Amino acid sequence: MINATSSASDKAVLTLHDVHKSFGEAHIIRGVDLELRQGERHAVIGPNGAGKSTLFHLISGQFRPSSGEIFLHGDPIHGLEARAINRLGMARSFQITNIFPGLSVFENLRFGIMRRHGLEYNFWKRISGAYKVTQETEELLERVRLTRCRDTLGGELSYSEQRSLEIGMSLASDPQVLLLDEPMAGMSREETEYTVGLIRELSQGRSLMLVEHDMEVVFSLSDRISVLVYGKIIATGTPDEIRNNAQVQEAYLGTEVKA
Numbered sequence: 001m002i003n004a005t006s007s008a009s010d011k012a013v014l015t016l017h018d019v020h021k022s023f024g025e026a027h028i029i030r031g032v033d034l035e036l037r038q039g040e041r042h043a044v045i046g047p048n049g050a051g052k053s054t055l056f057h058l059i060s061g062q063f064r065p066s067s068g069e070i071f072l073h074g075d076p077i078h079g080l081e082a083r084a085i086n087r088l089g090m091a092r093s094f095q096i097t098n099i100f101p102g103l104s105v106f107e108n109l110r111f112g113i114m115r116r117h118g119l120e121y122n123f124w125k126r127i128s129g130a131y132k133v134t135q136e137t138e139e140l141l142e143r144v145r146l147t148r149c150r151d152t153l154g155g156e157l158s159y160s161e162q163r164s165l166e167i168g169m170s171l172a173s174d175p176q177v178l179l180l181d182e183p184m185a186g187m188s189r190e191e192t193e194y195t196v197g198l199i200r201e202l203s204q205g206r207s208l209m210l211v212e213h214d215m216e217v218v219f220s221l222s223d224r225i226s227v228l229v230y231g232k233i234i235a236t237g238t239p240d241e242i243r244n245n246a247q248v249q250e251a252y253l254g255t256e257v258k259a
């Protein structure tokens, strides 16, 4: 695997401005400013409960911000439904694997492709003629390296294969912006290495925002890293800048990264 860095530019594809989120009395996201640049791989790290998944839910439209603004390609998306945001070119995978366990790998991916073509509610009517859908599904199968388990049920895949399938599902809409929440959680070292390679390859030509606890993965994969602590970004920078940031060391990394 070539360890190519991505072709990041300075242009922002996703911008968060002073975003807040409270659940009742609990102020979980407390004024986040964040920018994902065109073509970059950007990791969001921070302790358990810092608000990383909440932030992803806000960006992808599962939650609405209590206040603040979120822009995708310069257009406001805060307040839009998740489906509408997906149509604008953003896709995400969840911290918890989110596939159809009773459908085969092929059927899972085909569902994702059909959704992109707006065909999922016309399943029986359209499927016979959906040659294009089948062809795209085959291509996607290959890209996420799951051709060999094409007919296996989603629920019978190994854990890492399920995560690959889930990444495939999020790629089915051909998103420009991809959000992955802990894609390597619960994986062995070997599975992690495999998935890192897959993510490196699949994120080419897209902008990736990634939540991950495995610091080795974070520091090798990311162009930039933002550190979220108690609902606030305390630092954003290159892996070297973050590794050497005293505040980050103190708040979070000290025990996790000894570079």
Ligand SMILES: Nc1ncnc2c1ncn2[C@@H]1O[C@H](COP(=O)(O)OP(=O)(O)OP(=O)(O)O)[C@@H](O)[C@H]1O
Pocket (backbone or CB within 6 Å): 023, 026, 028, 046, 047, 048, 049, 050, 051, 052, 053, 054, 055, 095
């Ligand atoms: N729907 C909700 N209602 C109330 N509180 C919530 C809700 N979702 C999240 N929280 C709270 O928000 C805080 C942040 O949770 P979140 O899942 O975003 O953290 P995280 O940084 O992703 O943590 P982890 O690293 O463990 O995945 C937690 O205290 C959690 O209990």
Ligand SMILES: [Mg+2]
Pocket (backbone or CB within 6 Å): 052, 053, 054, 095
């Ligand atoms: Mg989380």
